[in-house]
Amino acid sequence: EKKTIEDLPGVGEATAEKLRENGYDDIMAIAVASPKDLSDVTGIGEGAAAKIIAAARKFADIGNFETGEEILERRKSIQKLTTGSKNLDDLLGGGLETQAITEFFGEFGSGKTQIMHQLAVNCTLPKEKGGFDSDVMMIDTENTFRPERIIQMAKSKGADPDETLKRIHVARAYNSHHQILLAEKAQDTAKEYNIKLLIVDSLTAHFRSEYVGRGSLAERQQLLNKHMHDLLRFGTIYNAVIAVTNQVSARPDVFFGDPMAPIGGNIVGHTATFRIYLRKSKGGKRIARLIDSPYLPEGETVIQISEEGVSD
Ligand code: ADP
Ligand code: MG
Incomplete structure (x- = not known):
């Protein structure tokens, strides 16, 4: 089933709310964010933000490579x-x-x-x-x-x-x-x-x-x-x-x-x-x-x- 941002380790209710308010409302948005951006909007440290991003990247369907022919x-x-x-x-x-x-x-x-x-x-x-x-x-x-x-x-x-x-x-x-x-x-x-x-x-x-x-x-x-x-x-x-x-x-x-x-x-x-x-x-x-x-x-x-x- 589809994961929500609350499924990410380290994201509690308060952090989730701050993320949502700032447009980080799904896993993909977080997966492609920078630690600094997440840290700025949530107030958590950049190290913790990097861990959240890493988890989001595991969950996210980042997309497959296509061949030139395709x-x-x-x-x-x-x-x-x-x-x-x-x-x-x-x-x-x-x-x-x-x-x-x-x-x-x-x-x-x-x-x-x-x-x-x-x-x-x-x-x-x-x-x-x-x-x-x-x-x-x-x-x-x-x-x-x-x-x-x-x-x-x-x-x-x-x-x-x-x-x-x-x-x-x-x-x-x-x-x-x-x-x-x-x-x-x-x-x-x-x-x-x-x-x-x-x-x-x-x-x-x-x-x-x-x-x-x-x-x-x-x-x-x-x-x-x-x-x-x-x-x-x-x-x-x-x-x-x-x-x-x-x-x-x-x-x-x-x-x-x-x-x-x-x-x-x-x-x-x-x-x-x-x-x-x-x-x-x-x-x-x-x-x-x-x-x-x-x-x-x-x-x-x-x-x-x-x-x-x-x-x-
Ligand atoms: P923008 O969206 O870039 O602000 P518009 O596409 O609304 O600009 O362009 C408005 C201009 O288009 C008008 O100043 C006028 O020159 C021209 N225009 C609009 N309607 C007509 C019309 N019926 N006949 C001729 N020119 C028109
Ligand atoms: Mg116009």
Whole structure:
């Protein structure tokens, strides 16, 4: 049967409670933690924390190694979803990949939510039109989902707006905890539909507003890390595209070049497979820059956001 954190030697009721409060709520979370982190949140010594971690590693199903051949086989099932812009698709090597997280980050008004709407519509389109002929799940944290916008975009693609709306399943997340729960639950909910796209718009807004100050940074990163891994697992299980948005904040230490950096630091950066930085340009134009891809060159392109949606 499944072990709980109380099953770990050295973890009593009080320690378990402190661990849970800080997001270490299952064996795996503890197995991959550092002694210092556990010591910080529980107040027990680092030596005792190391023993707890060692026990957790014995219990945890850390995961098996896969051969290169197995990974290649899994990668063969990867599909690519069009963004609506040929330029952006080309930059991404053909579109957004399934089994990966693609992050769009940029300032307010840079077009992140517009792109999420367009991806949702595109996912429902037939295969000939670059779609997956599949349903979409969206976690909306800022209450910016607009069915009216879906209708506009669907019409411009020659799709039935009502049918399109029926295939987009939206949940509003009221805080970061709710957002995490929705992502956990998404794996079950998805069984009822044929989901090939999971959107989180915005990935970081709740975390940013709820965890302020240095003291809460470690906890925020820990929870974001868990959340992103839940999303990635969803992408792998359902061979689905995961698209998330992220804000930027100005780094006070940058005097030359672009001081805007995405929220969430290394945690988000390392878990997202593709990162696209959006900047406003003249008219409805946006500059999209690909950053940090595992196998594509860095580069940028121009896309257009109009009444019809996202295009070149
Ligand atoms: P973000 O999510 O990055 O804050 P949005 O995706 O909400 O930004 O982008 C908002 C911008 O999208 C608006 O400022 C406008 O330029 C453009 N936009 C939104 N709706 C339409 C529309 N119906 N027609 C043309 N442009 C639109
Ligand atoms: Mg937005």
